[in-house]
Amino acid sequence: MAKLAELDVESDLSQAIVEIKDVTFSRGEKTIYKNMSFSVPKGKITAIMGPSGIGKTTMLRLIGGQLKPDSGDILFEGASIPNMTRSALYDARKNMSMLFQSGALFTDMSVFDNVAFPLREHTKLSEELIRLVVLMKLQAVGLRGASELMPSELSGGMARRAALARAIALDPELIMYDEPFAGQDPISMGVLVKLIKSLNEVLGLSSLIVTHDVTEVLSIAEHVVIIAEQGVIGSGTAEEMLAHSSPLVQQFLQGLSDGPVPFHQPASPYEDALLTKGAR
């Protein structure tokens, strides 16, 4: 099965939008990734999953060029992100956008101006054209009625949808979602799942979702990468993952509290800690 998955990735390589090659990254003394490789196929919804605290958001920042790997290479549409000059990197970023966990709307502007912001910065469109584009994007996420509200007046789910409208304003090739479902009620979660899927189909872009909400993302992801222990432990379609032989993958997908990923943080033996005075 694992072999099959690998073959699948190999055949997709030719049309990969992002390729991670042998990346090692450490923060301070702690190694986060060690010789990690995977690729994100073009035009599909890819999910990167894994337990919290293993640096999934770090992966997005590496792809966005905000962080540089210690070694290895990251290709975006065939161009190496870590080796780009500053201006080339800024040009590349115009083709990708990122939906942050908090939405990251600019708090001093209305929803309308937030969505118009990248257009005003990067295009020379007239105000009238910008108005049309912004209304289209807001209609797509269902927030046209909230265009004059300030970000502080939006609920969490609405803020995330507004941020999504801003993320697609420039029609990017790739959207990266950082924990899009975290802290959402079932209704807004359903709305977001539907939106991500329909945007991917309608706009023909590639989506990269970083999450640990297994059920939601498995329902829409066409390609799944599971990260743990500083590397990729499995990748393939959702069905392949559910039938994966690795106990680590199974523990994660089924949400078991103990297994290869231990319930306890590494520590000295419990008895010793209790019986030794002053030990913590």
Added chain:
Amino acid sequence: MDFLQKLGHKTLSRFASLGRSTRMLIGALVNIPNPRKGTPLLIRQLYMIGHQSLLIIMVSGLFIGMVLALQGYTVLVGYGAEDSLGPLVALSLLRELGPVVTALLFAGRAGSALTAEIGLMKATEQLSSLEMMAIDPLKRVIAPRFWAGFISMPILALIFSAVAILGAHLVGVDWLGVDSGSFWSIMQAQVSFEKDILNGIIKSFVFALVVTWIALYKGYDCIPTSEGISKATTETVVHSSLAVLGFDFLLTAVMFSG
């Protein structure tokens, strides 16, 4: 050994932070901003930083001028020298109190607000999101705020001094009965445009640079949590106040000791 290691660590981290702050400032200032996009941003910040500080500056200036006149009068009248109230007030304001008190008030009013605003923008990932939109946050966020602070503070210091002298006139002349003619004329004879007014303005430009720089850097470099932001805001006020007083001594020694 532990002590040495701590000392080394402290020194290294101080230098690293100095380096980061310099890189931030240079990154913000190297490129001349596009006037079509930059001017509205600058105007908005001038409003937030400059105009919004007007009230506190004018009220404090009025009261400080009045207090100076009251205290100066009680001392001077003992020597029959109450006519020298004008130069006493004007010189202390133009050389010292105007630039320094304005800088301290500015650090508390505008500096802390800048740090908190930028810290929150960092915490809510607005800075990262600008970067991912291929917009340099140094140019978009830091640069207009820096220039607005740098321009605003000398203007505020001038307004402070002018209002304070009017306040001193109010108390000295209208209340305590110093002769209005000698108040102004002795002041004019003693105050030199280059030595006193221009040096005061130079001082407040230096303070503006220091306070705005510290405020922006503390916000930009803060740990993006609520605790980190509150710490950064406090540090802005403390560090920039101390820096202002330190630089004031240096500048005074260079400018007025001769």
Added chain:
Amino acid sequence: MNTRKIEILVGLFVALGVIAFAVLALKVANSGISGSGESYLLNAKFENIGSLKARAPIKVGGVVIGRVEGISIHPQEFVPVVNMKIDANYECQFSDTTSVSILTSGILGEQYLGISPVIASESARQSCLGNEAAGSSEADELDDLFGVDSKALKNGDMIADTKSALVLEELIGQFLFNQGGE
């Protein structure tokens, strides 16, 4: 808040700053701008300058015509030399017999320099200004005849006739000495 309103308020802010600057420059420091015009330098040797300081005013009959530029010690004679910066309008107006004294305004006031001018003769003024040809007139010869060899003071000249500051201790000492003598 719309852009126009913000722009107006910022305009108000800057205008207030300009007004404050104008008030300070014109009303508070009048001497600065008008007095920063052209000037020339004179020197004077004193025995004792008391507490005269740089930037002390130089007055003729109470009217300020210049300021003390600097005070130094004469390298050979070891007496204080005062450099005076005087409005260029008065260049070549004073004769070299003019005297300078260090005076005090009020009992506790600042010390200043008082010039008791002797007006230079027309010929001396002309020769000082460099109009040599026009200078050799009858009046010139007349001066020569009476043995009056006065020159007008120009940039860099030294005033010979000086009166030092009165130092209180010396005065008291003198007074006591005189008392004892009687």
